[in-house]
Amino acid sequence: MTDEPLISRFDALLCDLDGVVYAGPDAIDGGPESLNRAAEMGVPVMYVTNNASRPTAAVAEHISELGAPTRESNVASSAQAAAKLLAGRLPEKAKVLITGTQALADEIKAVGLTPVWSQSEEPIAVVQGFNPKLGWEQLAEAAYTLADESVLWCATNTDLTIPKERGIAPGNGTLVAAVAAATGREPIVAGKPQAPVFHEAAERAKSQRPVVVGDRLDTDIRGAHAAGMESIEVFTGVDTPETVLRACDQERPTYLLGNLRELYKAYPDPQVSREDNSDQEVTATCRDAIAVARDNGVRIQAPENSLDGWRAACAAWWALHPDAKTPTDPEVTWEAAR
Structure with a gap:
């Protein structure tokens, strides 16, 4: 063990949000001040989120309101990753059925595709992202559209759960699973745990030694492995020391921290x-x-x-x-x- 703080090993933090910075509307103890301290030390903080329900500008505003001022350009979202993926596979202005929020539709429009909301508009792809107000009708619309095997299906993410202020709630993966059960199909996944969203965040930060900071093994830590990056598991969200010990090899973090304050302490390498x-x-x-x-x-x-x-x-x-x-x-x- 050296006397240098753990954060000195990295030149950027690629940080998850839910379960690391906040739970619902509230900041997690130690989160904002620790992230501010990183920025003051010249270590960029990029926020990598699978939550596709809000615009990146709103995410940046929320983080700032919690006490960690940041810019929209420091937020890399699964909605952006999905839009980029579809833009690379579909012709310009192609119609994409939105099973999610207006924020997801705006990302689709920003890459030159055409968001639509009904099968009757003849979309050639479906993009599905988290929307807390999503109901049976929207899920059914996606299922009807995906009955055509030629229609491309992309999910922003497949997180089964999401940490909220009252506890653990169903995530986008549960809604994706409902459509999969109805159609017998599986989507392409754009966000975590796939590597592109992490590479995009590291490139924006001009980082050579990034570390992924997250609370979930199946998205944050597996995604770090996919991207070839080191990772930090913080025990302020979904996973626990018990689940980390049991993890398969592709979901094992490099470092274990109780909270983000421990970034500024020497790390006891076993x-x-x-x-x-x-x-x-x-x-x-x-x-x-x-x-x-x-x-x-x-x-x-x-x-x-x-x-x-x-x-x-x-x-x-x-x-x-x-x-x-x-x-x-x-x-x-x-x-x-x-």
Whole structure:
């Protein structure tokens, strides 16, 4: 472990919003001031969001109102990614059925395509994004249109859940799944966890050493892997230390933080060792925490649920199971530190 703060390792933060900066209308404790501090240090902050329901200008305004002044150009959205994807596959002015908000329609129009709202207008593509007011009629309209196999279907994102101020709520993925169930089709996905939206954000920041900051393994962290970037899992949103430990190899974050304030502390990189190059047991230490992974479980010597204990446990378990293509299910045992 060095004395340098973790943030010194990067030249840009590619930051998720829901569950990292805010939950619903309210800022997450430590979020805005930590992001302001990054900007003051000369580390650009780009906001990469799968929420396609609001214009990027409104997203930037919301972030600014919460105490982290930012510009619209610092917001990269899945709606923009979907519009760019469709523009590359469809002829100019092609009609696209909107299953989402006016903000999504505006992004489609901005790339030279024609947003429409009904099958009767003969669209040749459907784009589906989150809209909290979306109802059965709109989903049915998409299903009717997609009965024609030649119609291209693009989803801005497939997040199954979204963190709100009252808890975890259904996300766009649940609405996409309803249309998929009705049509027997699967959409092309434009936003996270696909790589283009992260590459776009890094390019805007002129970054060579970006890090993805998120609260979800299936979108933020998997997307970082797809983009070839390091990642930070922050435990202020959807996923927990338990789900991170069980993660498949493509959803394992590089760093684990309790909140964004920890960006400005030295990071205790876990140290991994194997006795006699054993492939049956791996030990990892993280400061005073010790984790031993073997067989189907991990034994952790640390105060129960301490973050260093989880860091050590992840390092040991992942080293023992480096190529887990599906989530694992280790038995976790906590012991008092000796």
